[in-house]
Amino acid sequence: MLAPLKDAWDALDRDDFRLAEARAREAIARDAQDAEALYLLGSTFLFEGRLPEALAPLTAAAARLQRRGVGYRLGHCQFGLGDLAGAEASLRREAQAYPQSADAQNTLGSVLSAQGRHAEALEAFQAALRVNPAHVEALVNAGTALHTLGRHAEALPLLERAAAAQPGFAHAHLNLGLVQHALQRYEEAAASVGRALAIDPDLPYGLSSQVWAELFACDWRAIGPHIAALRAQAREQRVPVSPFMLLAVTDSPAEQLQATQVYLRDKDFGERPPLSRPMRTRAPRIRIAYLSSDFHQHATAQLMTRLFELHDRSAFEVIGLSTGVNDGSPMRARLERAFDRFIDVERASDAQAARQIADLGVDIAIDLKGHTEGSRMNILGWRPAPVQVTYLGYPATVGAPYIDYVLADRVVIPPEQQRFYTERVVWLPDSYQVNDDRIVVPPAPQSRAAHGLPAQGFVFCAFNNAYKLRPETFALWLRLLRGVPGSVLWLLANNPAMERRLREQAGAAGIAPERLVFAPKLPLGEHLARHACADLFLDTLPVNAHTTASDALRAGVPMVTCMGHTFAGRVAASLLLALGLPELVTDSLGDYEALALKLALQPQALAEVRAKLARNRATSSLFDTARTCRRIEAAYRIMWERHLRGEPPAAFAVEPAATS
Template identity: 35%
Template sequence: MTSPPLAQAKARHLAGDLPGARALYETVLAEQPDNADLRLRLAILELQCGDGDRALAQLDRAIAIAPSDVRHRAMRAHVLHSLGRFAQAAAALREAIALDPGDAALHAALGNALQAQADHRAAIDAYASALARDPSNADVASNLGNSHRQLGALHAAEHAYRAALAAQPAHALALTQLGTLLDEQGCHDEALALLREAVRVDPHAPAALINLGVALCARRAFAEAAHVLAQAVAHAPLNADAAYNLGNALQGLGRHTDAATQFRRATALSPGHADAFNNLGNVCTLLGESAAAAHAYDAALRARPGFIAAHNNAANLLRSLGLYDEAIAHLHHALVRDARHSATHNNLGNVLKDSGALDDALACYRQAIACDPHNALAHSNLVYALNFQAESADVVLAAALDWSARHETRVTAACPDAQPARPRAGGERLRIGYVGADFRDHCQALFLVPLLAHHDRTAFEITCYASVARPDALTRRLAGYTEHWRDVHGLDDAQLARQIRDDGIDVLVDLTMHMADGRPALFARRPAPVQATWLAYPGTTGLASIDFRVTDPHLDPPAHEHFYRERSIRLADSFWCYDPLADEPAVAVPPALAAGHVTFGCLNNPCKLTDRTLRLWAGVFARLPDARLIVMAPQGAGRTRLIERMRAHGIDVTRVTCVPFRRRADYLASYHAIDIALDTFPYNGHTTTLDALWMGVPVVTRVGQTAVGRGGLSQLTNLDLLALAADSDTGFVEAAVALALDLPRLQSLHEELRGRLERSPLMDGARFARQLEAAFRRMANVV
């Protein structure tokens, strides 16, 4: 019979009055020190108060008093498990099982202790023993599935989860676990249905809500994911993963400020949450908060040293800031962790290319492809970068065709039913769609403004598909010229293809090709009946799904047709129509008039400063011992390499001045210090040449075989300056030297070039728009 004080102690214990219950228990214990049941109750109370060691002391006494009572050993194992002492817990459970081998709960608890030690094979045996004694225990079956999954036995895991659900169809955890397993195996529809059912069964369970949200994010259903994950945060405000995944969903929606708030919340709740820090860095980068992004990446790497994604993201940020040496250091750290990480090799190639190490960049792209033959991004970068090195168009075409064989065919095989509508009848407005990532403060805007501002709205309906991460004032200006503006940065290729089909586009124009943020896989889906390229660069995509490429007669004489997979449509005058988008700075007089020597200059991208270019220039400087040279080169190892390469080609580097990358107004003002611009080879300057001409600086070019190597010829032809376009190295040197020695002619060119450019087809937006529109009509009629 229970004594009154003990009965009162139990009542207070059940009521949650732990201090009162303890006092009564201890009063009774003083009278009954050998009461094992009382010591068990005190152990439970001590554990509830958070004192595991005092709980174990009571249980040790209870076991000594009643060694055959399995309850004490089972409780001791429970306390040890709660303290994270899993091996000791397993030992205690084995002692309990020896006393009562038929108790299914003991076998299940042993499985839990072994699973916590990652001893999954032993855990599987324990769970199997538990289920042999209690086949309908859904919790045990679910845990059995988890251990099989950890060992990679996915079929056995699936069987165990389904057994759990057969025993208890509304088992939210088993629904979640089976759903995530099937999602990983590609059974996405059934997986999503299971995850939704888990939330329906237990709408407040954070695990169910989080996993459903993750699955929805993977399907780019970001709006629904954000709704689900907001509920997870509401029900589990201290769950860092709930906040982290809500941040991912908000980032997918383009709500970068809100995403940053959730990532910061996740890192506050879990200071070691490396993924949250990494993604915080990504959204800060998108928000233009470079210092905050760098801090976040550093925190991610402190939380997880060697974190490859954080090293890569930090490197990409540093690359965007022109800090190439620091970016390269991050990427080398990542490669130490995984020497075959394809994305790292690709990103290293990008940084090396920007810094002027073109050959090394190409090697990195090839290594990226070798590590992952399906890395279409690295393969695009290789195709584009080869344009800077190859003097023969066949080299680029072969690489582009290889891209198509590896990647385009996979897309078209997966989308066999993509059949766009046929073009409209001749009297209807033709719907033109422009797809690009550079509708912003970017050199492409210098060519998009004059075109979009002059399109004939009565005959053409214009839609722009802008994949712009950070829209700016130029984005808004360009949008104002179009009837339909689609912000598609958050859409994947399949979603964008559906949008384009829904819009009924007749001619879809790729403005990016294989350049950064290009979408060749979109065009492989054939969302429009006619697909063409323009503006990115005058080359080839190599895609079977691109029908036409816009060019001009100077870039591509008729004999060049075999250089391209696409059919060439030549505009009458020029591939380019330019608008400097500013009247300032004004043109200056040639600095040679005051300096007493000629200053040559080249403000092209450093990756165009190939050995071929430097050999060409060396001939000029050998003839003009007093001439100076200004080049644009980044600070750091890239500049040092360039100077050494110049020295190796015989250029006196004491006559060379390097200037950094500058914002557009300051960059244009740099031409005030230049008398004559020297072009690059085999990839000529394009925008840079027009900028130089706008600033009154004549450009001497070397004409090559490839279209990108004939840009100078095309532009100078339109200005009636063919004397500055040379077909040979010797002719290039002669043209440059002759102009340098003819100061009156040089001064005259400085005075008249801007006006000549303004009056030429190169700045006649209406004329260019009519020619391009005629080309679109021709394309639509041919297909």
């Protein structure tokens, strides 16, 4: 370090930015090419957060000064300004010139992660840890990258080390909680996130992550105040929360939109400069591409694979873009065959995947994930396709300016709720949900005893995920058990904490805990077959059963629902109305309880509903994949024709007469 500027560097070390800037400017006034002074000035601006002003002097210094740290600070500045390519180049040069710079490797990993290049990011974080195994930020970042890549067990010890090494680092505890959640250690997850919130009560995604873990564990001791605080965060738009997690706690579409907008700003999931694309005018076939990380054994694949197979190949070319893992399952193999082209972009960055979509000349890109786990919706931020759509995977607005349309129906999105959607709503006839009509319920006889059910007595069932269950709903279900002697409640065995706590709640309410029966997860065919032992499916609110609901209805089990105000809370009503069963849709929890009790106590009433469900199932569009496919194709044609005419996206309805 040059002696004339030593006092200025000392001033910067003690955060005396005014003195450091003054000394740097004096030196530059004497010699505009003084690399040391340029470095000092850029560093001062960087530490003050004045990134636009820091860029020029740091760039000039990096070109003239061969010193460890210069390229790192330039890359840090470029990263903060959103110049990911520039930051990557600067940090790679720094890491190559000074391989012992753990900070450069760690920040390089963050830059790669921001581009969706998580495997490469992990390599950079691991390089930082080889230099400095105690680098806490690199431990957290490496653990987070492993978590993102689905390698949760490997992530856990890294995050445990980080949290132990720096107990005051809120993000270490938060990310540890997220990994514990992924490993289904929900009570530990809630405790870890609680420690993070004790350090920083306004930690982004902290409260939503804590509530999420508590819901999965059915730990409702503080759920009321926590949900109230989380909803307040969404309304105030002050602290980013997870929009997907919020679906489980609010029945307000306005709150969901507000939270999503804050989330998009925080994650920088806004629109990017549009990519150049091959000129596509009117062609014999519309080229459509479906984007998802769930092209394997998953509920989305269960619903949609038949649609991909049935698309009219004379009118549509159908491409699948997979951003998720290849699980090697028969479903994955079927999906790969279902598309004209199946492209794995799991390891591509968001920008690289967007470039690939643009180069393919895709006309309409359809995202199937929204803001659910594993989403890569940001790929569409570069506008790689002229028309971009969201469908099925996310039951709310995605809030992104680059998504033009959402496929829905008039039940899940009534016309008066359009204002809560940034997309233009396309209303499909009947229900928006597509189903695979080739799925057959196995006819094998089912023994109640084999499923842990009593030989006699009414069986209420609810095979939803634990997070959809709220204390007020469970209290209602316990009242049903009390009102129907000998009845049992058949639930999906999600996790041990859920089972223990629900049994405790039942016992405290005077209901024998053994009247709760937990069903293990089974392959689809066996799961559908065991529905023969159930009498009535009980829905949840504010998030309904979705695929689980159509499974029950396919298997012939009537369902009672209470219709909410959000998309997620109106799906079951959409399915029931499409099946011509409006009598099973209620508007209040009181009516829901009364209807469920009536059906349980009046065998003739239940038998009539069952018979009607069986009749209507055979003719309804809900389980007619070809009919739903033609309707979705009609929607795509209208979207594409509007684009070819130079018209902006607009809401419209697909008429059933034209596609039935």
